[in-house]
Amino acid sequence: MGATRSRLLSKALLTAGIVAVLGLTACTSGGDGDGAATGGKGAATSPSGQAAPKPPAKITLDPASGAADVSPAAPVKVTVADGRIEALTLTNPAGKQVTGALSPDGTTWTVGEPLGYGKTYTWTGTAKGTDGKSAPITGSFTTVTPAxxxxxxxxxxxxxxxxxxxxxxxxxxxxxxxxxxxxxxxxxxxxxxxxxxxxxxxxxxxxxxxxxxxxxxxxxxxxxxxxxxxxxxxxxxxxxxxxxxxxxRSQIVQGNTQTHRLVIIRDGQQVADYPASYGLDSDPGRVTNSGTHVVMSKHETYSMSNPKYHYENVVVPWAVRISNNGEFIHGYGPSVPEQGRRNVSHGCANLSPANAKVYFDSAMVGDPVEITGSTNQLGPEDGDYYDWAFTWDQWLAKAA
Structure with missing residues (x-):
């Protein structure tokens, strides 16, 4: 009886050991383990336990195939996800290939030149997906035809x-x-x-x-x-x-119709102060306009005509245009006795020919000419460069 109980106890202990080993094995064979049975940590598996298939190439055309009225200057490209571009051309209606560039990673092809107006462009090429299969790149779009x-x-x-x-x-x-x-x-x-x-x-x-x-x-x-x-x-x-x-360099001309002077400020320093005669104050058609003008052009000689005031082809030396309404800074010998004393011109700033030559040589297109003292103000009717007649707020209000 004692021997029999001893054999039964040994068999029970052996069975318990086997169960314990099986239990340990079960703890290491799950999907989150690192054992060989799992195929490695984090490996994608299908419901059947097999590795998931790799995706095919996803192709995006920009603009989309069939798009119309595309700007010929708009960005035009093909992008591939989950794959690479193998070969690609974009051709115009005559079959000529458009210049383009493939990105270093092979996923984007971008047009490198402006396209034409009113033309249909066609894509031809292939992309290889991560699944190893080639997919066609096809499509077309049409650029806008301007009125x-x-x-x-x-x-x-x-x-x-x-x-x-x-x-x-x-x-x-x-x-x-x-x-x-x-x-x-x-x-x-x-x-x-x-x-x-x-x-x-x-x-x-x-x-x-x-x-x-x-x-x-x-x-x-x-x-x-x-x-x-x-x-x-x-x-x-x-x-x-x-x-x-x-x-x-900075050169600013300051003309005062009341003091009859024309001053030159260069890089912050006064370099000249000339006697001048401006437009006749009593005639609105002859007044030199107040406001900031801009030098527009220079002419060694210039022929001036104004039928309203009965003169024609009066040639003056060293003429610097400061507006499109006929205002110049120029030399004029006949008004020298009045320069620095009275305004007698037809809107221009008259200097002696000698002073006009010195100023002419220093003038540059784009120099500001600030006129003060007259009853008329520079404005839109005076030509292209009346930009400085506006305050900054007024200028901003003219934005689109």
Whole structure:
């Protein structure tokens, strides 16, 4: 009896040991373990326990296939997720391939040149997905056909140097009604921090000027991305415009019609004080306008005519234009006895020929000419460069 109980106890202990081992094994064979049975920590598995299949290439066209009225300057690209672009071309209706660039990781192809107006472009290519399979890249889109293409001209040019009062002017050859779109396409970059803004002075002209005069030596870059930009009423820009120029030394002319003097301030220092004769005060048609003018052009000689006042082809020396209403600073010998004493001109600032030559040689397009003392004020009727006739708040109010 004792031997039998001893054998039963040994069998029970052996059975308990086996159960304990099985229990330990069960704790290490679950899905969160690190054992070989799990296929490694974090491996994707299907419900059947097999590795999940890798996804195919996902292709995105921008603009979407079938898109119409696309701006030819809009970003155009193909992007592939879960794969790479194997081969890709974009062709115009004549079969010519458009220039483009593939990103280093092979997932994006971007057009590298402006497209044409009113053309259909077609994608052809393939992408390989992470599943190892190739997928076709196909589709097409059509660019907008303008009702009219509008040209624009600039008043500034590459490599030129201008005075500290120079505005930037863009003039269109037709009216612009979508002024907001045009303004967004315009960028002014300066080497010296400069606060400035665009203002629409008419339906065909937009100007940029700084809040105060430019800092001398400022490097200025203008980029007008007008091609592909809607100008309103179905009109689009014909081409982009750019200019890179420099602001020169500071020279400010101060003319006072009541003291009959014309003073030159260069880089903060007075360098000249000339006797002058301005427009006849008693005749509104002859008064020299008060306000900040801007030097527009220079002419060694200039022929002046005004039938209303009965003179024609009067040639004057050393003429510096300061507005488009006929105002100049120029030499005029016959008025020398009146210069510094009385105003007798027809709106110009008369200097002696000798003084006019000295001033002429120092003048630069864009120099401000500040006239004070007269009854008339410079305004829109006086031509293109009346930008400084506005206060800064008035200027900002002319933004699109």
């Amino acid at each position: 009219r293409q509008i040209n624009a001209s600039l008043n500034v040019g590459d490599g030129k140097t201008y005075g500290v009062g120079m505005p930037i002017a863009i003039t269109f050859d037709r009216d612009v009604t979508d002024k907001a779109s045009v303004t967004k396409a315009l960028t002014v970059t300066t080497s010296v921090p400069t606060e400035g803004a665009w203002a629409w002075l008419s339906n065909r002209q937009v100007h940029w000027r700084p809040k105060t005069y430019w800092a001398p030596g400022t490097q200025v870059s203008l980029v007008a991305k007008l091609y592909g930009t809607p100008l309103g009423d179905g009109k689009y820009g014909a081409e982009d415009r750019t200019a890179n120029f420099t602001i020169g």
